[in-house]
Amino acid sequence: MSPSLNRRTLLLHAGGAAAVLLSVQPAARAAAPKLEESDPMAVGLGYREDTHKVDDKKFPKHAEAQTCASCQLFQGGPKDAAGPCSLFAGKQVAGGGWCSAWTKKAG
Numbered sequence: 001m002s003p004s005l006n007r008r009t010l011l012l013h014a015g016g017a018a019a020v021l022l023s024v025q026p027a028a029r030a031a032a033p034k035l036e037e038s039d040p041m042a043v044g045l046g047y048r049e050d051t052h053k054v055d056d057k058k059f060p061k062h063a064e065a066q067t068c069a070s071c072q073l074f075q076g077g078p079k080d081a082a083g084p085c086s087l088f089a090g091k092q093v094a095g096g097g098w099c100s101a102w103t104k105k106a107g
């Protein structure tokens with residue numbers, strides 16, 4: 001086998017491996033577990049899956065219109081039921097959820 005053929009074979013294999021990795025990535029992202037309210041960091045930030053269940057006495061700055069979907073840190077779409085949050089890496093937060101780190105989405 002010539003050196004150029006070896007290099008071509010290597011590039012073909014590398015391209016195939018990259019295609020497999022790219023096709024697996026969306027499925028792995030979709031499989032991220034939801035953030036549980038009992039998660040220690042979630043408890044610390046007062047996270048609730050339903051913004052209507054937030055204790056307003058404990059969090060007086062909370063307003064029912066504030067949801068994860070309208071938060072700057074939410075990485076899902078505005079109508080997604082759940083999506084990633086940059087505070088809770090590797091977890092999905094509820095689109096209708098809330099925590100005390102809520103920050104109004106810009107724009």
Ligand code: SF4
Pocket residue numbers: 047067068069071072073074085086087088093097098099100101102103
């Ligand atoms: Fe939801 Fe924003 Fe708190 Fe993340 S930081 S859990 S998106 S309110």
